[in-house]
Amino acid sequence: MAASTPHPEADTDNVQARPISLGIDIGGTKIEGVAMDGDKHLLACHRIPTREGNQAVHDDTVTLIHHLLDPVGPNRGSVTVGLGIPGRVDANRGIVDDAVNLGIRHMALGPAVAKTTGLPVRVENDVNIAALGAASQAGDSLMAPGTTPHSEAARKQARRSASVPGRDGPRALPDHDDHVVVFINLGTGLAAGIIRWGRIEHGASGAIGEIGHIPVDAHQFPCKCGQHGCLETVASGSAVEALWPGIAHPLPDLIAQASQGNQRAQEVQDIIGHGIALAVQIVALTIDPGVIILGGGMSRTGQPLLDLVTEHLNRSAACSHFIASLNLPDRLRLAPADLPIAAIGAALAGRMATDSRPSDFIGKEIAS
Ligand SMILES: [Zn+2]
Structure with missing residues (x-):
């Protein structure tokens, strides 16, 4: 050791x-x-x-x-x-x-x-x-380039974070407890963590945030929970592995192949992009957080993942004034890959x- x-x-x-x-x-x-x-x-x-x-x-x-x-x-x-x-x-x-x-x-x-x-x-x-951990970073390193935090509270916090004394010393992790943050964990499965006023929400039975098992997808793929069409079957690492098999890190490969015109890759990318965008829409419409963080293993794909989800959110916004008014892409962040959040x-x-x-x-x- x-x-x-x-x-x-x-x-x-x-x-x-x-x-x-x-x-x-x-x-x-x-x-x-x-x-x-x-x-x-x-x-x-x-x-x-x-x-x-x-x-x-x-x-x-x-x-x-x-x-x-x-x-x-x-x-x-x-x-x-x-x-x-x-x-x-x-x-x-x-x-x-x-x-x-x-x-x-x-x-x-x-x-x-x-x-x-x-x-x-x-x-x-x-x-x-x-x-x-990710919410404690929101408004600081989580701020996406070219965007501003969604809420006035987040903007205020970002200004406070920027003026934390001793920034050149040990790394200071800013407080960020004055708004709601949802963390969507795109790991083997799909689940969300909800942070309100800087505290974890638990719900009555601990099932809060288990959005992966909301059965809403039209493909109706079977889920390990026993249902069909769970969000997790189209928006998780295991979903990508099932739909784009035989590759160690399938999402970056899938996105690269799709951009080169591979038709099957484009179909699968559409399924995954739509699924994750659906997850974002669900947390936005049920919890209305100021910041939505994409984390978990899939988030290490980085900007190409953010671009894919943004594209699908924009598709929904294009046919719905209501969805457009929510400014969902502005709320999206990637979890920092360089911190043990x-x-x-x-x-x-x-x-x-x-x-x-x-x-x-x-x-x-x-x-x-
Ligand atoms: Zn399920």
């Missing part, structure tokens, strides 16, 4: 007695963590490969926590931990169910890590923490959970 190293911009002399927020994103292939101080400066980043199973995930998470704290030193303020993990998460109890790629069927992850480390631990769904979001979630309640569940057994 590689030794944990301070973030190149970290100034560890200045972090003594400051509160430290640790954020860890537990993914299918890697576990990535960050340490941030109270001013949201990144102090350390570290990642290790993922091992499957309840015990391995617990042990690796605890190991990563120690690695992240090493460069911070012993003279620090309160330490909080936020964890992001795929699957169904009961954030209030720290319990995760059906994290299939991690070999976890049921696990009281939060209480287990809290008991071992003695630290307060918050567990959130992985899409939600990525949404929180999910780990950053986990750190923010862990800190907020502790700051907003009088006590945490350190060492408390939770029946499950």
Whole structure:
């Protein structure tokens, strides 16, 4: 295992007695963590490969926590931990169910890590923490070239972000809690995370944002959830793989082939572009966020993806004055590819959970 190293911009002399927020994103292939101080400066980043199973995930998470704290030193303020993990998460109890790629069927992850480390631990769904991390960047690095943030609040925030003191020191992550941001995760599946007033929305059953299983597509492809025509079957990494098979990173290839006149590529590109634009329209019409961020693995395609979705949004706008009036392309952003946004979001979630309640569940057994 590689030794944990301070973030190149970290100034560890200045972090003594400051509160430290640790954020860890537990993914299918890697576990990535960050340490941030109270001013949201990144102090350390570290990642290790993922091992499957309840015990391995617990042990690796605890190991990563120690690695992240090493460069911070012993003279620090309160330490909080936020964890992001795929699957169904009961954030209030720290319990995760059906994290299939991690070999976890049921696990009281939060209480287990809290008991071992003695630290307060918050567990959130992985899409939600990525949404929180990306939203914390909205109005700053997320601003698309040539566009302005949609709302007056976002413009105000962007001006504040630009004047954050110490921009030449450790990287400051701006607050951005005065509007609604939706993060559309274009990963293997399709789901959205909703951030309102800087906080994750959970809904009544944790199914909020599961837009991938809204059955609205005319092609009626079968979905793994049992329905037909789910949005996920035309707007996700697995959809691209199914419709444009045999390529390791199919979306950039698909877009390139379509631009060279390959007819099948153009048909598939139309299906995918329409599907993602539909997802954007659905979140715009149900939640009306000022900023809509495209994230997840597919977003690494970058500008060509943004262009494709914009083209399809413009097609809808061309035949609907109502849709045109929503200015949807102006609200679109790509998630930053150069920041560990999910780990950053986990750190923010862990800190907020502790700051907003009088006590945490350190060492408390939770029946499950
Ligand atoms: Zn489905």
